[in-house]
Amino acid sequence: MITDVSKYKTIYEGGIGEFIMKKSRFIATVHPVEAEEAAIEFIDEMNKKYWDASHNCYAYVIGTINPIMRCSDDGEPSQTAGKPMLDVLLSHELTNLLVVVTRYFGGTLLGTGGLVKAYQSAVIEGLNNSRIITKELGIRLQMLTDYSHIGKIQYYIGQETLPVLSSEYTDSVKLELMIPFNQYNSFVKKITDLTSGSVNLQKKEQAYFTMIDDEVYLF
Structure with missing residues (x-):
């Protein structure tokens, strides 16, 4: 069960x-x-x-x-x-x-x-x-930061193997991620610590997600 x-x-x-x-x-x-x-x-x-x-x-x-x-x-x-x-x-x-x-x-x-x-x-x-998958409840998070912090952020995201939905590089960097529901608070705290609070975080909707062939699918 x-x-x-x-x-x-x-x-x-x-x-x-x-x-x-x-x-x-x-x-x-x-x-x-x-x-x-x-x-x-x-x-x-x-x-x-x-x-x-x-x-x-x-x-x-x-x-x-x-x-x-x-x-x-x-x-x-x-x-x-x-x-x-x-x-x-x-x-x-x-x-x-x-x-x-x-x-x-x-x-x-x-x-x-x-x-x-x-x-x-x-x-x-x-x-x-059949193709069996695991659907996990997550929170879509939009992150806006400058280039001075992006290396540390990307390293941490890679360590945690968090799905990146999109990335945009202009005069700043905008990332959209799916954060597992149970990791959301600790993730926000870690990113805030890494960037000394200078990153802009916007919490979006909740959704279930899974990874299929290295692609993120939302449900």
Whole structure:
């Protein structure tokens, strides 16, 4: 479960994974969702896409505080599909995602233990083929300083590996940064000390952010 809502794991891009057991084929489709209505709509899409499948089981988690958690066995024996699938999502501490596992029956009964293993293995394969990210709550900060301090500031920013949104060099230097929420006060104090209070800091909006391929994405 998520214990710190200032930072949580989710998926940026969903993926598809497949697991085969005794000729039964299990296809996991992982999809990002941020509202239950979107989850229900996607489940309906999967039911139409895989209309000829034996089962379309699902599990989803939405939200960080008191998250919505739902799952369905879709006709499989109770507790052998949806709940084990949900357990995988929770064990990975993920939210705002849905997974549908489609089963094509291979002619051999797998038993309850076999079903649990197959559905969980399919979910893991789907997650392995998805892009998992961490979204962190941050504060966008605009900084205006002269050139005499920029070296020390950039060195400190580099040490802390803080995302730089933009930089502008004219008669002075203007930087825009994303500062993790829990580091904001200490960052402001450090920059104030480094520049003897001569830097101009403007606090902007709060947003969640992540780094993807060295690019900053705000949400």
